Structures are given as structure tokens and as C-alpha cells.
Amino acid sequence: MKFEILIILIVIIVVSSSTSLGTYLRTPRAPQPQQRICGGNFTAIGSKCYYIEKDNAQEWLSAIYQCSRMGGHLASIESVQELDAISKELKSNSEYFVEKTYIPGRHGLGENRQIEPGLQKNITGTWNYSYECTVINSSGRTGTAMGYLNRLFVCEKNEEPTQEQKQNIIKYYKKIGEKYYYIENSDPAQWNIAFHVCKDWGGHLATPRNELELINLSKILEPGIQYLIDLNDYLEEGQFMSVTTGLKNNYVSWAAGEPNMEFGVGNVVIEKTELGTYMRHVPHQYPYSYICEASI
Numbered sequence: 001m002k003f004e005i006l007i008i009l010i011v012i013i014v015v016s017s018s019t020s021l022g023t024y025l026r027t028p029r030a031p032q033p034q035q036r037i038c039g040g041n042f043t044a045i046g047s048k049c050y051y052i053e054k055d056n057a058q059e060w061l062s063a064i065y066q067c068s069r070m071g072g073h074l075a076s077i078e079s080v081q082e083l084d085a086i087s088k089e090l091k092s093n094s095e096y097f098v099e100k101t102y103i104p105g106r107h108g109l110g111e112n113r114q115i116e117p118g119l120q121k122n123i124t125g126t127w128n129y130s131y132e133c134t135v136i137n138s139s140g141r142t143g144t145a146m147g148y149l150n151r152l153f154v155c156e157k158n159e160e161p162t163q164e165q166k167q168n169i170i171k172y173y174k175k176i177g178e179k180y181y182y183i184e185n186s187d188p189a190q191w192n193i194a195f196h197v198c199k200d201w202g203g204h205l206a207t208p209r210n211e212l213e214l215i216n217l218s219k220i221l222e223p224g225i226q227y228l229i230d231l232n233d234y235l236e237e238g239q240f241m242s243v244t245t246g247l248k249n250n251y252v253s254w255a256a257g258e259p260n261m262e263f264g265v266g267n268v269v270i271e272k273t274e275l276g277t278y279m280r281h282v283p284h285q286y287p288y289s290y291i292c293e294a295s296i
Ligand SMILES: *[C@@H]1O[C@H](CO)[C@@H](O)[C@H](O)[C@H]1NC(C)=O
Pocket: 040, 041
């Protein structure tokens, strides 16, 4: 009796394993999605490379600078699939800054949040801390948080400009030396708008790295107009950091009497004058012409 049961069991095991093996061998295997090698501090999630800051919550601008130092920017989430793939990697009960994102049906995070007045830096003339930034959580919900609140964040590795962006850069930008520049004279903007416009073009606000580059760039500027570049001291008064690299100690070429610190933190503009092209420190809240730069 026992022996028969054993035989039956063996038969069942052999048949079931052989059929599943047969099915396995006969089923053409789906091509494995190419696992990207991201390098540096980035890891692949889907087809993009991300860095998720899980420990050091920071204010929005500080998060931007840290992403820049790693060769990235705040993550741009373009689909519900991307949002869900990233959300799975996040800690629960935390919020993460990302690039401005709108995914239909996912909004709602932080809607009833009280503005914490104690946290609001109320030094008049500083960076506009009422700036609303996008956050996401581990349930794949999106929402907003004030830029002065400390939050975790998700960076995405900088990629080469897309083919379409390259074509537009060639078409609309002026090439000087190795760099391409786009001068926006007709539609002045506040810093955060200019920052996003340049990024959408596949570039960034211009960063003259030395005197020769500044002289080259000045050839295409209108005299007397102030143009925003990539430097500001929003994070630390008097420390002019490049948003593109996240680094301090950048090349500067101040006009006489600059940097003017009377109004607190602000942006840096360049202005072409009869004496040459020089930098000025200007208040943050006004719109300015600006210069985007790209390398392709
Ligand atoms: C990035 O990686 C380097 C080593 O490859 C490490 O020293 C650095 O701390 C990392 N940065 C962050 C923000 O994790």
C-alpha cells in the first residue's frame, strides 16, 4: 500500500516537473529589459537613473544643489509607471521633493497641511520661501510642500539632450567656441522660471567659467541689459553657488562696488557696459532677461 502511494507520488512529481520544464523550454523567453548601468551614486529604476536621498532631509534649493553635485537634477516624473516604480523604493511616512510633476489622479498629498509659521524664514528680501514645490510619497501620491520645509528628495541623472532638443539648440542657439547660447531678451522672467525654461531646452542657465568665455558671450549681449546667469547665493548669503554644478568658488567678474549685499540674498546678472562686461548681485524677486547655455 505504502509502496503504491510512493509510486503515484513519484509519477505525479515527474509528470508535473517535466511538463513545467517542457513548457519552460518551449516558451520563447521575453527579452530581458536592458538593466542600465548608471554609475556614480545612481541606480537604475525602469529606463532611467535615480538617486534617492533617504536620510538627509533638506530644503528644496539645497536638494537641487546636491543633485547637481552628483551630476543630476530633481527627478522629472513623466508617467504613472515611473511614479509607481520610484514610489516602491521610498520610505513610508516620508515626502520626497521631485521636479514639478502632475500625474492625473495622484494629487492629494499634503492638501491639509498647516503652514508651519515657525519654520518660515522671515528675513525680508531673502529667497521666496513661499515657493511651492512638488513632493511624492511611497504610496505614489503627489502633492506640494513649501520649499523652505526639509524633505527627502529624488535626483535623476543628467542625460544628453534628446535628438529633438539638439535640433532646437542648433536652430535657435548661437554657437560661440564650444558652447551654444540662447539669449532671452523679450520675455524677462524670475529665476525659477528661467531655470526651468533653460532645462526644458536641454541646457541650463549660462555659466561663464573664465574671462575668455565671458568676453565671447558678451559679443552677443545688448549693452545695458541685465541677464541672469547660473549663480546665486540663496542658500548662504555671499556664497555664490552654481546651480548647474552645485559648487562654490565660481569664476566671478564683479562690477565696481559689487557684490551689493544690501538686500540680502539674490541672483547674479551680467551686464555689458562701455568698460566691459561685469557681474552684479541683484534682488531675487524681479524678472530679468536671461541666458541659457548648452553643449551638444
Ligand atoms: C556618492 O558616491 C561617493 C563615492 O562614490 C560617496 O563618497 C558620496 O558620499 C556619495 N554621495 C552621496 C550623496 O551619497
